[in-house]
Structures are given as structure tokens and as C-alpha cells.
Amino acid sequence: MTAKVEPDPKPSFPFSMVESMMPMYPLIALMGWMLVVISFVIGFTTLSSAVTEWFSEVKADREASTALNDAQTTIHVIETWLPNLKFLGLGLGLLAINMALGTIAKKLRHMGKVISYHIEESQRQKMPEIPNRVRLFQGSAMMGIMILMATLIIGLVLAFGTVTDYYESDTQAGHNLDTDTSDLGTIAAIPHWLGPLRMMGMAFLFAGITIALTVIIGTLKYQEDMLKNL
Amino acid sequence: MSEKEIQLKVFPIFAVGGFMLIMIGFIVGAFVVGPTANSYFGENTKQTRDSAVEGSSLVDDLVTISSIPRWLEPLIFLGVASFMFGIGLEFSTIPALLHRRGKTMKAAFPKITGGSK
Incomplete structure (x- = not known):
């Protein structure tokens, strides 16, 4: 027997979008897995070979060699954006x-x-309203994924902007004589704030899972109480 | 208090604690280590950095940049682990809830169906 139950009212934007995306979770999981696979492939091929090329020469030679500039640039560019893709x-x-x-x-x-x-x-209890925690976990999850997307964009902009310009412009030996080191300062600071920012994105996603579980536990408890009171 | 209820009471400590640890990691990284690295590498030539003497602010900066990340990253991952532990605690309550719910449902079933099976 099919029961006719009233559907819940449609939530406002952006929660309506989140709810419409919810059944797509296997596809989202697959996309995530594929991004991590892509990160592995890039690390295993391009990054690994650039590092091999760079460290195959002795220190004095590699730092003075213009021929190795591409390898050095590749290493620094990839290391700036790839972790962000992996975490996304x-x-x-x-x-x-x-x-x-x-x-x-x-x-x-x-x-x-x-x-x-x-x-x-006569015994039927009124269905409770959708708890606010539902919107909280949806919001937290969206916030988390948006932070991770932002870190990828920031990583790409820095990698193909400042990092590329800096490492392509001269050899390491040449850079050692630079009087204007402002770009190096920017590059050196990146991992110290971008890494923890990525983890903040992860924290929001974990918080979403935690809150979603409280919704499930709360629903199970409420339904148990409802059945007990029959 | 049952074991399951203790888990439900304890998990928020780990969840909130995890969030706090990650946030502390972000604040220290973004507002202490990042600016220090920026100023150390961005405002001093290699020659200046390499010739810094013991006790100078440049050496202090180098110590900050080198030492803090050694504990900051494990601290952030401790935050992640706390979150995961909290989530694990929450999950551990669900089997008992489902078991109880099954029993309650069994008892309530005749009332729902009006006695007919």
C-alpha cells in the first residue's frame, strides 16, 4: 500500500540547490576520487620527473644551469597548486x-x-518541523567545499603568476643575488597560510558530518518516542 | 547513564575541540608564520639572511619559520583526528538506537495496523 504523505516545503536558495544535489552523492564521491587519482598521476609523472631532473645535477651546476630552469619552475608551480587539488x-x-x-x-x-x-x-502526532540543524550541516558542508575551491583557485593564480614569473626569470644562482626579494617572500609565505586554510575547509566538512549525524540520531530518538507513546 | 548516552555527551567535546585546534593552526599559520616567512624572505637578500648573527631578529625569524610548522601541522591533524573520533562516537550510538527502534516498532506494530498482521 502506498501512503500519500505531504512533501516538505521547498527550502530557500541555496539550500534548495543543496537538496537537489543530495541524491548525486555517488557521483560527487567519484569526482573526488578522480581528483585524487589525477593528483597522484601528476605527482608520479610530471613532478617526479622534474625533481629527478633537478637533483640529478650537483648543487652548483643545477643552481647555475639555465637548462634546468624549466624543471625548477615545474617543481615549484606544481607544488603550489597540486596539494589544493588533492584536498579538493x-x-x-x-x-x-x-x-x-x-x-x-x-x-x-x-x-x-x-x-x-x-x-x-486520534493517536497521530504532528510531524515536527525540519530542525535548523539540517540547514546548519548543509551550510557547513557548502562552506567547506567553497573554501577548498577557493584554495585551489588561489593556488592556481599564485602558481601560474608569481611562482612562474619568479622561477622562470632567472637561475637559482641568479636569484641568490637578487636585491628585490619581495616575490620570494610571497612564495615562501604561501604554504604557511594556504595549507591551514585548506584544513579549515576540511573542518567545515567534518562539522557538517557531525551535525548531520546528530540530525539522524535525533530523528531516530524522536520516532522511537513517538512509537512508544502510541 | 548508559554507555551510549555517555558517547553522545562526549562527542561534542571532540568535535568542537577538533574545530578549535584546526582554527588555532590556521590563525598561527596565517598570522604568525606566514607574515614572518614573508618578511624574512621578502625583505632580506640571501646575503643578509646568510650573514645573520646569533641573537639577531633574522635568526629569531628563521627559528620561528622552521620550528613552528614542526608542531603546527601535527596540531592541525590532531584536530582532524578529534573530529574523526567524535564522528566515530556518534556512529557508535546508531546500532543501539536501531535495535531499540526495532523493538519499539515490533511492540507498536499491532496498534499501527489495528491488530491485523
């Missing part, structure tokens, strides 16, 4: 978990409605 891949995996948990919570609510439909009207 991991973040998409966590986003998929968030969305899977959100889908479970939604299905539990639907099940509760179906059961409630079959309960005698």
Missing part, C-alpha cells in the same frame, strides 16, 4: 558523505511520515 578531491569525498547522511535523514523523515499516516488519526 578529499573534500568532495567528505561532501558526498555529508550528502549521503542528509539523504538518510530525509528518508527517515519520509518513513516517519508514512508510519504516521497509518496511525489512527
Whole structure:
């Protein structure tokens, strides 16, 4: 027997977009996995070979060689943006978990409605409103993934801007004599703030999972109480 | 208090603690180590940096840039681990909840169906 249950009202933007994306969690997980695979492939091929080329020469030679400039530039450019791609891949995996948990919570609510439909009207309890925590975990997950996307964009801009310009412009030996080292300062500071920013993105995604689990646990408890009171 | 309820009471400590540790890592990285690295490498030529003497501010900066990341990264990962532990605690309560719910459902079933099986 199919029960006719009233659908929940459509949430406002951007939560409507999140809810419409929720069933796509396997695809999002696959995308995340693929990004990490791409990171591995780039690390294994391009980055690894550039590092091999760079360190195959003795220190004095590699630092003075213009022929090795490309290898050095490649190393620094890739090391600036690739970790951000890798973490975006991991973040998409966590986003998929968030969305899977959100889908479970939604299905539990639907099940509760179906059961409630079959309960005698005199004993039927009013369905509770969707808890605010649902919007909180959706918001937290979106915030996390947006931070990770922002770090990738920042990484790409820095890698193909300042980092490329700096390392392409001269050999390491030449740079050692630079009087204006402002670009080196920018480059040296990048990993110290971009890395922790990536982890902040991950923290928001973990927070989303934590809150989504509280929604599921809360729903299970509420439904148990509802059944007990019949 | 049952074991499961203790887990539900304890997990927020790990979740909030994890978030705080990661945030501390970000603040220290972005506002202490990052600017120090920027000023150390960006405002001094290699010759100046290499000729810095013991006790000078340049050597202090180098110590900051070199030593803090050694504990900052593990601190951030401790935050991640705390989150994961908290999530694990939350998950550990679900099997018992489902088990109880099954029992409750079994008891409530005749009332829902009006006695018919």
C-alpha cells in the first residue's frame, strides 16, 4: 500500500540547490576520487620527473644551469597548486558523505511520515518541523567545499603568476643575488597560510558530518518516542 | 547513564575541540608564520639572511619559520583526528538506537495496523 504523505516545503536558495544535489552523492564521491587519482598521476609523472631532473645535477651546476630552469619552475608551480587539488578531491569525498547522511535523514523523515499516516488519526502526532540543524550541516558542508575551491583557485593564480614569473626569470644562482626579494617572500609565505586554510575547509566538512549525524540520531530518538507513546 | 548516552555527551567535546585546534593552526599559520616567512624572505637578500648573527631578529625569524610548522601541522591533524573520533562516537550510538527502534516498532506494530498482521 502506498501512503500519500505531504512533501516538505521547498527550502530557500541555496539550500534548495543543496537538496537537489543530495541524491548525486555517488557521483560527487567519484569526482573526488578522480581528483585524487589525477593528483597522484601528476605527482608520479610530471613532478617526479622534474625533481629527478633537478637533483640529478650537483648543487652548483643545477643552481647555475639555465637548462634546468624549466624543471625548477615545474617543481615549484606544481607544488603550489597540486596539494589544493588533492584536498579538493578529499573534500568532495567528505561532501558526498555529508550528502549521503542528509539523504538518510530525509528518508527517515519520509518513513516517519508514512508510519504516521497509518496511525489512527486520534493517536497521530504532528510531524515536527525540519530542525535548523539540517540547514546548519548543509551550510557547513557548502562552506567547506567553497573554501577548498577557493584554495585551489588561489593556488592556481599564485602558481601560474608569481611562482612562474619568479622561477622562470632567472637561475637559482641568479636569484641568490637578487636585491628585490619581495616575490620570494610571497612564495615562501604561501604554504604557511594556504595549507591551514585548506584544513579549515576540511573542518567545515567534518562539522557538517557531525551535525548531520546528530540530525539522524535525533530523528531516530524522536520516532522511537513517538512509537512508544502510541 | 548508559554507555551510549555517555558517547553522545562526549562527542561534542571532540568535535568542537577538533574545530578549535584546526582554527588555532590556521590563525598561527596565517598570522604568525606566514607574515614572518614573508618578511624574512621578502625583505632580506640571501646575503643578509646568510650573514645573520646569533641573537639577531633574522635568526629569531628563521627559528620561528622552521620550528613552528614542526608542531603546527601535527596540531592541525590532531584536530582532524578529534573530529574523526567524535564522528566515530556518534556512529557508535546508531546500532543501539536501531535495535531499540526495532523493538519499539515490533511492540507498536499491532496498534499501527489495528491488530491485523
